[in-house]
Amino acid sequence: MTKKSKTICTIIALLVLAGMIVSVNEFTSQSSMLRTVLQLGSIYALAAVSMNLLNGFTGLFSLGQAGFMAIGAYTYAVFTIPVNSKPIVYYLYGVSDLLANVELPSWVGLILAGLMAALLAAVIGAPVLRLKSDYFAIATLGFSEIVRILVASSPFNTITNGSLGLKLIPGYHSYYTPFIIVFICIVIIALLIKSSYGRAFKAIREDEIAAEAMGINLARHKQLSFIISSFFAGISGALLAMYLGAVTSTTFPIMLTYNILLIVVIGGIGSITGSIISAFLITAAKEWWLRFLDQTMIIAGIHVPFLRTGFRMVVFSVILMVVVLFWRRGIMGQKEFSWDGIYRFFTRKSRKGGAVHE
Amino acid sequence: MSKQNLLRVSDATMQFGGVVALNNLNLELNKGEIIGLIGPNGAGKTTAFNVITGVYSPTNGEITFDGEVIASNFPHGKMKALYAGQNAGKYTKSVVPTPDKITKKGIARTFQNIRLFKDLTVFENVLIAKHLNIKSNVFAATFMLNRKEEQQMREETMELLKILDLETHKDDIASSLPYGKQRHLEIARALATKPKLLLLDEPAAGMNPQESDELKNFVARIRDDFNLSILTIEHHMQFVMGICDRIYVLDYGTLIAEGIPSEIQNNPKVIEAYLGVDE
Amino acid sequence: MTATAFFSYCLAGMSIGSIYALIAIGYTMVYGILRLINFAHGDIFMMAAYFMIFAMVDHQIPWYFSMVIMIVSTVLLGVVIEKLAYKPLRNAPRMSIMISAIGVSYLLQNLATYLFSALPKQYPSIPVLNKTIALGGVSTSLVTFITPIITILFVVLLMLLIKYTKMGMAMRAVSKDFEAAQLMGIKINSVISFTFVIGCFLAAVGSMLYFTPRPSVFPLAGSLPGLKCFIAAVFGGIGSIPGAVVGGFIIGFSETFIKAAGYSEFSDVFTFVLLIVVLMFRPTGLFGENLAEKV
Numbered sequence: 001m002t003k004k005s006k007t008i009c010t011i012i013a014l015l016v017l018a019g020m021i022v023s024v025n026e027f028t029s030q031s032s033m034l035r036t037v038l039q040l041g042s043i044y045a046l047a048a049v050s051m052n053l054l055n056g057f058t059g060l061f062s063l064g065q066a067g068f069m070a071i072g073a074y075t076y077a078v079f080t081i082p083v084n085s086k087p088i089v090y091y092l093y094g095v096s097d098l099l100a101n102v103e104l105p106s107w108v109g110l111i112l113a114g115l116m117a118a119l120l121a122a123v124i125g126a127p128v129l130r131l132k133s134d135y136f137a138i139a140t141l142g143f144s145e146i147v148r149i150l151v152a153s154s155p156f157n158t159i160t161n162g163s164l165g166l167k168l169i170p171g172y173h174s175y176y177t178p179f180i181i182v183f184i185c186i187v188i189i190a191l192l193i194k195s196s197y198g199r200a201f202k203a204i205r206e207d208e209i210a211a212e213a214m215g216i217n218l219a220r221h222k223q224l225s226f227i228i229s230s231f232f233a234g235i236s237g238a239l240l241a242m243y244l245g246a247v248t249s250t251t252f253p254i255m256l257t258y259n260i261l262l263i264v265v266i267g268g269i270g271s272i273t274g275s276i277i278s279a280f281l282i283t284a285a286k287e288w289w290l291r292f293l294d295q296t297m298i299i300a301g302i303h304v305p306f307l308r309t310g311f312r313m314v315v316f317s318v319i320l321m322v323v324v325l326f327w328r329r330g331i332m333g334q335k336e337f338s339w340d341g342i343y344r345f346f347t348r349k350s351r352k353g354g355a356v357h358e
Numbered sequence: 359m360s361k362q363n364l365l366r367v368s369d370a371t372m373q374f375g376g377v378v379a380l381n382n383l384n385l386e387l388n389k390g391e392i393i394g395l396i397g398p399n400g401a402g403k404t405t406a407f408n409v410i411t412g413v414y415s416p417t418n419g420e421i422t423f424d425g426e427v428i429a430s431n432f433p434h435g436k437m438k439a440l441y442a443g444q445n446a447g448k449y450t451k452s453v454v455p456t457p458d459k460i461t462k463k464g465i466a467r468t469f470q471n472i473r474l475f476k477d478l479t480v481f482e483n484v485l486i487a488k489h490l491n492i493k494s495n496v497f498a499a500t501f502m503l504n505r506k507e508e509q510q511m512r513e514e515t516m517e518l519l520k521i522l523d524l525e526t527h528k529d530d531i532a533s534s535l536p537y538g539k540q541r542h543l544e545i546a547r548a549l550a551t552k553p554k555l556l557l558l559d560e561p562a563a564g565m566n567p568q569e570s571d572e573l574k575n576f577v578a579r580i581r582d583d584f585n586l587s588i589l590t591i592e593h594h595m596q597f598v599m600g601i602c603d604r605i606y607v608l609d610y611g612t613l614i615a616e617g618i619p620s621e622i623q624n625n626p627k628v629i630e631a632y633l634g635v636d637e
Numbered sequence: 638m639t640a641t642a643f644f645s646y647c648l649a650g651m652s653i654g655s656i657y658a659l660i661a662i663g664y665t666m667v668y669g670i671l672r673l674i675n676f677a678h679g680d681i682f683m684m685a686a687y688f689m690i691f692a693m694v695d696h697q698i699p700w701y702f703s704m705v706i707m708i709v710s711t712v713l714l715g716v717v718i719e720k721l722a723y724k725p726l727r728n729a730p731r732m733s734i735m736i737s738a739i740g741v742s743y744l745l746q747n748l749a750t751y752l753f754s755a756l757p758k759q760y761p762s763i764p765v766l767n768k769t770i771a772l773g774g775v776s777t778s779l780v781t782f783i784t785p786i787i788t789i790l791f792v793v794l795l796m797l798l799i800k801y802t803k804m805g806m807a808m809r810a811v812s813k814d815f816e817a818a819q820l821m822g823i824k825i826n827s828v829i830s831f832t833f834v835i836g837c838f839l840a841a842v843g844s845m846l847y848f849t850p851r852p853s854v855f856p857l858a859g860s861l862p863g864l865k866c867f868i869a870a871v872f873g874g875i876g877s878i879p880g881a882v883v884g885g886f887i888i889g890f891s892e893t894f895i896k897a898a899g900y901s902e903f904s905d906v907f908t909f910v911l912l913i914v915v916l917m918f919r920p921t922g923l924f925g926e927n928l929a930e931k932v
Binding site for chain 2: 191192195197199200203209210211212214215217219224334
């Protein structure tokens with residue numbers, strides 16, 4: 001396919017997607033599952049893509065996602081809760097003088113959320129990135145927990161409202177807000193990966209020693225990937241805060257990181273398209289389609305076995321294990337969506353073979 | 359051709375714990391030369407490469423490249439007591455660059471066990487090696503403000519692929535290439551970093567005599583076309599004797615002979631090292 | 638702080654420290670042999686508690702039999718997990734097996750929530766253990782006192798096993814060099830299963846000692862202790878059993894005294910900070926060894 005026809009196809013596809021979202025907004029009721037699933041799905045898509053940048057493209061297995069999302073969420077909340085609402089929210093501890101009259105516009109809050117997360121990544125990056133892969137995973141996990149506990153701890157009561165958490169967080173201006181923001185962010189990440197720096201990240205993933213021998217400074221590039229990934233994780237956290245309207249430290253447990261990891265693994269580690277598809281699929285399944293697994297069902301007078309609260313999550317866990325054990329590639333493997341790929345799929349063009357080496 | 363020194367390895371010793379892997383190596387390479395580094399297995403040849411390229415920091419000794427000391431170290435800390443090599447007090451500076459810095463200075467290498475970026479395409483493998491000279495920062499690169507630079511990197515990459523006869527494979531996944539082509543790709547990738555000195559670690563491994571002959575011509579050609587100097591480890595004696603200007607011989611980490619090919623071939627110590635002594 | 642208060646905190650610290658030690662041993666042994674961080678170990682510890690409840694509370698089986706049932710079930714669970722979730726990935730890239738361990742942890746937590754509900758369940762009271770005794774002016778329950786003794790006993794037995802039995806030697810060989818051990822004819826699968834048996838056995842014992850003085854069990858009860866015990870193992874030197882024990886005690890003591898000093902909010906933060914500090918300045922831990930990669 002020519003470049004021109006590819007661009008036309010892309011534009012048409014985007015318009016169709018946009019059209020679908022618009023029609024969902026116009027034609028479904030406020031409480032429809034589809035609405036919430038689409039919004040939540042897009043937030044998880046960004047979280048998954050930012051995790052994939054670090055884990056999948058640079059090969060740095062980090063389990064700190066939840067911590068960075070927490071920072072982003074709290075930063076956003078702290079700066080955007082309306083001044084009038086602050087006394088209500090901070091009723092127990094009072095609000096710090098620094099913040100009492102601060103109320104920033106939504107987009108500023110978002111960027112600050114990303115920057116705070118990026119700042120934390122910059123600070124802990126230097127020492128942590130030197131660690132071997134297993135230890136790096138545990139260290140990031142440790143940091144995530146440290147963040148989660150500290151954010152709700154007493155010294156910060158007047159800023160983060162301690163264990164009560166923050167509420168009355170202003171939500172989205174319009175239904176389309178999360179989609180637009182997530183779209184922009186993912187496009188930026190995709191551009192980064194297409195660039196020379198993105199290729200350097202992939203080189204580090206493939207073979208660190210060879211990458212270094214080819215002139216790529218490992219420390220600098222790993223830090224870059226870590227900081228950028230955390231920036232977008234922070235933004236996804238802020239988007240989640242806007243969606244939920246309230247956050248506490250229990251909103252960001254290790255389970256959240258595992259959930260995002262699940263999405264990344266099923267979508268394909270190293271594929272942006274995979275993460276996006278997987279995010280929507282899994283969110284839809286979890287929040288909507290598989291809800292029935294949690295309800296007790298009686299068919300023809302017989303109790304259907306297994307079906308009761310909690311079964312849904314068990315099914316999920318089993319699906320994850322199946323993917324990890326038998327289908328490590330995930331939905332997209334390391335490939336991205338491409339018009340050529342679709343064209344080839346439909347015309348079944350035979351591909352060039354070659355000797356396979358171990 | 360006037361002899362201009364490009365690489366000087368001075369008293370390089372590499373000691374791991376109690377084991378001396380490289381013992382006081384002294385080696386000189388002049389511009390345009392092809393130097394061979396040979397010796398039985400385990401003699402310390404790849405260790406020498408790793409010391410030169412910064413993968414290891416020498417326990418003692420100095421590496422000078424194009425007039426600049428690019429690596430240097432002396433026994434200190436725990437190693438001070440353990441040091442079993444020579445010239446203990448000679449060096450006092452500690453210059454410990456990461457390998458990427460040494461590559462940026464103009465030394466590139468290939469690996470004994472091929473270390474290609476396995477899941478990436480042939481084109482990407484070489485293109486990545488162009489990243490080290492990138493002038494734009496991550497923002498410019500992401501938002502495509504560096505179109506010209508990116509274009510140039512891609513053109514240079516295509517050029518290299520053509521020269522190394524890999525053009526038709528450009529979109530193939532690196533690990534799907536036949537063995538010989540993979541070795542070519544490793545060399546193409548190293549060349550992409552625009553080196554002045556190329557370190558080849560057993561480039562002819564696994565090749566039959568005809569292939570190794572072609573490699574000989576190829577190495578001579580790239581030396582001329584790319585204005586290179588080459589230091590090569592190799593076991594294929596035909597290859598080494600046929601192409602090297604001078605040869606260094608290592609055994610158990612120590613230099614046992616150096617000279618031109620004819621001298622080395624007839625050196626009794628070299629023969630003894632490879633074949634053993636009659637009991 | 639009075640002398641008796643200090644003494645009672647010491648007892649408490651020793652007690653929780655030894656439980657952490659028992660569980661940390663499981664982590665360190667599995668890592669030593671498989672180079673795998675068994676994220677699911679803390680959740681196995683949690684499942685052991687539920688097995689006990691299932692036997693004693695739901696089925697009224699006397700405590701000595703329930704204990705046996707619990708231990709056997711826990712060990713079985715561990716071995717099954719190894720065979721199903723870790724063995725198939727033995728030759729896969731490191732990330733895959735780590736993800737698998739995370740997946741198992743995720744599965745166990747969700748399974749526990751499903752089977753036993755997310756509401757906390759009361760851990761059965763074992764009369765013998767809950768007896769109050771007076772020790773040096775402090776009254777505490779027998780379990781607090783017995784715990785360190787049982788721990789030391791098991792650790793000594795384990796060290797003897799590793800040093801003087803054939804299996805122990807096989808385990809040491811496998812942790813030094815996995816492939817060479819296989820080539821020398823060591824039955825790798827047996828060694829690995831045995832490692833899990835020991836690890837899960839200790840986790841089961843630790844589970845009983847941990848939950849007896851505590852009011853309840855809930856599905857995520859193994860998550861935080863598991864993480865702390867892994868930190869203990871790293872601190873002591875991952876792969877080293879004495880290290881894991883020392884690490885467990887250190888974390889147990891510091892946690893107790895930080896709480897005693899009034900900073901209970903930060904006792905967990907301290908443990909995590911300790912982890913980061915260890916990883917940065919002495920990643921091999923107190924008793925660990927260095928492993929270099931050949932280029």
